[in-house]
Amino acid sequence: MRRYETIYILRPNLGEEEITKVIENTNEIILGDKGIVIELNKWGMKKLAYLIKKETQGYYVYCDYAGTPAAVAEIERKFRIDDSVLKYMTIKTAAAISDEQIQLAVSEVSTRETEAQAAEAAEEEVTPEKPTEPNKVSSETTEEATPEKPTEPTEPNKVSSETTEEATGTE
Amino acid sequence: MAQRPQKKLFSRKKVCRFCGDKELKINYKDVKTLRNFVSERGKIIPRRIVGTCATHQRQLCEAIKQARQIAFLPYSGSTQG
Numbered sequence: 001m002r003r004y005e006t007i008y009i010l011r012p013n014l015g016e017e018e019i020t021k022v023i024e025n026t027n028e029i030i031l032g033d034k035g036i037v038i039e040l041n042k043w044g045m046k047k048l049a050y051l052i053k054k055e056t057q058g059y060y061v062y063c064d065y066a067g068t069p070a071a072v073a074e075i076e077r078k079f080r081i082d083d084s085v086l087k088y089m090t091i092k093t094a095a096a097i098s099d100e101q102i103q104l105a106v107s108e109v110s111t112r113e114t115e116a117q118a119a120e121a122a123e124e125e126v127t128p129e130k131p132t133e134p135n136k137v138s139s140e141t142t143e144e145a146t147p148e149k150p151t152e153p154t155e156p157n158k159v160s161s162e163t164t165e166e167a168t169g170t171e
Numbered sequence: 172m173a174q175r176p177q178k179k180l181f182s183r184k185k186v187c188r189f190c191g192d193k194e195l196k197i198n199y200k201d202v203k204t205l206r207n208f209v210s211e212r213g214k215i216i217p218r219r220i221v222g223t224c225a226t227h228q229r230q231l232c233e234a235i236k237q238a239r240q241i242a243f244l245p246y247s248g249s250t251q252g
Contacts, residue, residue, distance in 0.1 A: 007241050049245040089241045
């Protein structure tokens with residue numbers, strides 16, 4: 001088993017059903033090859049840095065999973081055929097992952113998600129029902145627990161604009 | 172050779188930001204950090220200017236290229252070309 005993460009961009013004009021269909025299809029391939037989905041996150045609509053197939057926006061889906069190289073090849077083959085997928089990228093994050101490590105990662109993700117949910121609930125002061133138990137198979141919990149807003153990468157708080165200024169000064 | 176003394180005027184010790192701050196991880200998904208190491212045109216800023224160490228510059232370079240692939244960062248031009 002290897003650990004991969006795949007990001008794929010879907011066309012912005014797709015309906016909710018079509019999006020879930022694509023996600024389900026990819027999950028099926030992973031699970032069909034005895035892989036495990038560790039994290040599935042819909043980042044939602046994002047502006048693209050450049051045009052892809054004449055689209056300025058795209059629907060980002062992030063998927064972290066343990067699987068085999070064959071599964072990755074199959075997923076990418078499907079993506080190439082599927083017209084609704086604008087672009088995809090798979091990155092191998094670990095060459096080998098044991099079952100324990102998978103479980104650890106899954107539980108880590110689920111705790112992070114429940115925390116995020118709790119924080120969100122505290123903000124809204126309306127408590128939605130929480131997932132009672134972090135399930136072993138993450139695909140169920142993650143689908144429930146995906147937050148509405150696209151999760152942005154962690155904010156680099158200690159980054160100052162010093163070097164960029166410096167750079168422009170010396171150029 | 173004539174440039175040598177001039178360089179002294181604004182020489183400040185540049186430190187690798189990733190060595191100084193161990194919390195800061197290079198990740199292609201962290202666009203906000205990567206933006207600091209890319210010029211307005213979207214080019215990767217050379218090491219001699221930003222002052223990152225060789226190891227981190229290499230990782231940074233890869234991260235930026237990965238971010239470009241998945242349209243987090245532009246290949247060229249500021250935002251939308």
